[in-house]
Amino acid sequence: MTDSAVKVTFAPPTVDENPALLRELVSHLRQNRTKLREEWVRRISVFELLTAMTKEEIFAEATSVYDSYVLALETGTLEALQAYARNLSERIIPRGVETHEVVGIVLLLRDVLARSLFAKYHADFAPLNRILDAYEPAANRIAITVAVGFVQERERVIREQQEAIRELSTPVLQVRERLLILPIIGLIDPARARQLTEQLLRGIRTNRAKVVVIDITGVAAMDANVANHLVLTVESARLLGATVIVTGLSPEIAQTLVNIGVDLGKMTTVGDLQGGIEEAERLLGYKVLPMRETEAV
Amino acid sequence: MSESPNSSHSANSSGTEKPEQGVPLITEADIVAARQRGRELALGIGFSPGDATLIATAISELARNIVTYAKRGEIRLIPIELNGKRGLTVVAKDEGAGIPDIRQALQDGYSTAGRLGLGLPGVKRLMDEMEIVSEVGVGTTVTAKKWRT
Amino acid sequence: MEVPILKQGAYLIASIQAALSDTDLLHFRDVLMKSVGQYRARGVIVDVAALDVMDSFGTRVLGDIARMISLRGAKTVIVGIQPEVALTMVQMGLTLGAVETTLDLEEGLAYLDANTKPAAER
Numbered sequence: 365m366t367d368s369a370v371k372v373t374f375a376p377p378t379v380d381e382n383p384a385l386l387r388e389l390v391s392h393l394r395q396n397r398t399k400l401r402e403e404w405v406r407r408i409s410v411f412e413l414l415t416a417m418t419k420e421e422i423f424a425e426a427t428s429v430y431d432s433y434v435l436a437l438e439t440g441t442l443e444a445l446q447a448y449a450r451n452l453s454e455r456i457i458p459r460g461v462e463t464h465e466v467v468g469i470v471l472l473l474r475d476v477l478a479r480s481l482f483a484k485y486h487a488d489f490a491p492l493n494r495i496l497d498a499y500e501p502a503a504n505r506i507a508i509t510v511a512v513g514f515v516q517e518r519e520r521v522i523r524e525q526q527e528a529i530r531e532l533s534t535p536v537l538q539v540r541e542r543l544l545i546l547p548i549i550g551l552i553d554p555a556r557a558r559q560l561t562e563q564l565l566r567g568i569r570t571n572r573a574k575v576v577v578i579d580i581t582g583v584a585a586m587d588a589n590v591a592n593h594l595v596l597t598v599e600s601a602r603l604l605g606a607t608v609i610v611t612g613l614s615p616e617i618a619q620t621l622v623n624i625g626v627d628l629g630k631m632t633t634v635g636d637l638q639g640g641i642e643e644a645e646r647l648l649g650y651k652v653l654p655m656r657e658t659e660a661v
Numbered sequence: 662m663s664e665s666p667n668s669s670h671s672a673n674s675s676g677t678e679k680p681e682q683g684v685p686l687i688t689e690a691d692i693v694a695a696r697q698r699g700r701e702l703a704l705g706i707g708f709s710p711g712d713a714t715l716i717a718t719a720i721s722e723l724a725r726n727i728v729t730y731a732k733r734g735e736i737r738l739i740p741i742e743l744n745g746k747r748g749l750t751v752v753a754k755d756e757g758a759g760i761p762d763i764r765q766a767l768q769d770g771y772s773t774a775g776r777l778g779l780g781l782p783g784v785k786r787l788m789d790e791m792e793i794v795s796e797v798g799v800g801t802t803v804t805a806k807k808w809r810t
Numbered sequence: 811m812e813v814p815i816l817k818q819g820a821y822l823i824a825s826i827q828a829a830l831s832d833t834d835l836l837h838f839r840d841v842l843m844k845s846v847g848q849y850r851a852r853g854v855i856v857d858v859a860a861l862d863v864m865d866s867f868g869t870r871v872l873g874d875i876a877r878m879i880s881l882r883g884a885k886t887v888i889v890g891i892q893p894e895v896a897l898t899m900v901q902m903g904l905t906l907g908a909v910e911t912t913l914d915l916e917e918g919l920a921y922l923d924a925n926t927k928p929a930a931e932r
Contacts, residue, residue, distance in 0.1 A: 555810065562711065565893035572913055596900045603896035605889075605912035689831040696863055697829075714862065714894040718902065721865040725832070780866045783902035 385498040389481070390438040396480060401430050404469075404476045411472065413465045417456070425452065429510075433473060437502050442509050449513030457514075457521055466514045467507070474503045530559050536567035543644050544573040544606075547637070549582030557593040564597060568606045575644040576601055579637045581612025591620045598631060607632065607647060611640035681739035684724075686755075687732075692724040695736045699751065702738050706747050708809055716749060716807055719787045722780035723753035723803055730779075731757025731801070741806070748808035751788075759797035767793075813838040815845055820852040821922055823915070828860045835871050842875060846882055853922035854879050857915060859890030869904040876909040885926050887911070889918040 393400065405426050408414055414422050428448065436445040453466075481499060485492035537545045544567050548560065568576065578597075580586075586594070598608040609632045613621075621628060634640040682702065684695040699720040703713040720736060727734035734755025741748050760766050766779050781803070785791045788805040795801040811834045815824045822845055824838070846854060856872065858864070876886040887910045891899075899905075912918045 558711075558810075561897065562893070565896065569893060569913065572917070574917075596897065599900040600893070600896040603891045603899065603906070603911050604893065605917055689833055693829050693831065700862070711894045711897060714898050715901070717863050718865050718898045721863050721867075725865065725867055783866060783904065786901055786903065787898065 416459045449510045453514045453517035467511045470507045542574040544576045547579045561597045577640040579611045609640045684736045686727045695724040696721040715787045719784045727755045731755035753803040756800040760795040822851045823855045825857040852926040854886045855918045887918040
């Protein structure tokens, strides 16, 4: 899945009208590459950005960013820059680099390049104006592309971490053959509820469970939506051939279920987890047998 | 008693629309084709397999209504995007007899035992937004949207 | 498209493929009913593991099949409903009623073994 391209509509599309100007701009930036890149790295250090990285790393990245920047200006396309921004983000996010640093260094580069244009064309206002007309919208598009790329990557990482936490915090335990226990603790939001259900149904299939005990002792409150989802979960499990026992139902949650129209008589509930396990074992036909007896269940 | 064109239960949001796909509905085989195309498209947009199943099922219901009651029509599948959120719009359009009483058609209490329902309450529960425009003697258009979570 | 129906002892086992059309499904219902009579089956297993969508029509027909089979004194088990399909059905409010559903064929056979008795013992 690729993320959709960022659309920026505020910049007037004048760049394409001046291919000659653009070539002039690009060649100026390429000729002065070494000097401008050094100036940029100097400023990055003055403004104390990218402190999580070493001087060598900053220099290496600065070279890549500079060249990608100029290439983006030259070709007018942002794909290569987007790919680079994503790649760069993947590398530096684990290092603890923050959004304001990434936005900061891109803006610093923009400033350094703009200043060099002022320096070159200071004698004549008209060509300066024209070249800025070519430079500014393109530079702004680039800044946004890199910043957005970084932010999107960060959001993706955060989502993955959240998903992992959710998975960890809700283990589906196989306690005996054909018996699963799903202890739920804490707040359940719709996303977590969905994930719980998926985990449970997958668990029923993998473990060929016939009874599932869902313990909600640790759940303080449940809104109508989540309560409804619990009912959906119980009914889905039944379609997979598993009986669900809900344990630890507080009076408040029982009331919520009744309010949304659930017939508690149809749902198997037991007061506490221990009782639920015993009921499950009874359903599964587990008996404590004296040593000599055998019995087909 | 015929009624003027009425629409029911609309919760509309506009969004930019990308190229859409249309599936004509005339035969039963088209029902299967429509829901398979819907599933593929949903997965391509990034819906989870579970949500893709929901969408395919909703399409199956809508397509079947058209093939059974209106004899012909089409399903249009339109990928949509709004504020960075992606989703899918399903438009089921026919030139059949129209639905005289939309409110009744949307009534809950639809059951599989006995009474032939239009499956619309079920579709409403699967999708995030649904709008029905129907005129007796002219036709029906059901527009349903689902957003990726 | 024909749905293969196998005979295993006093049971019939039918596996439904994914892209069954409405007409095929109704045809399957008729063939199944005939087979139940012809082989005097005690139990019928309908395996829907290959179905990726179960809508109101499919649910209704399966329910009809189970009811018709019970009128003949036999039991029906629907096996192999996929987790996503189960969730969708439940969300839509579709129900198979009192029809037994199990995870897979093995469980289905175990259910029939435990719940159907040969005629002589009834």
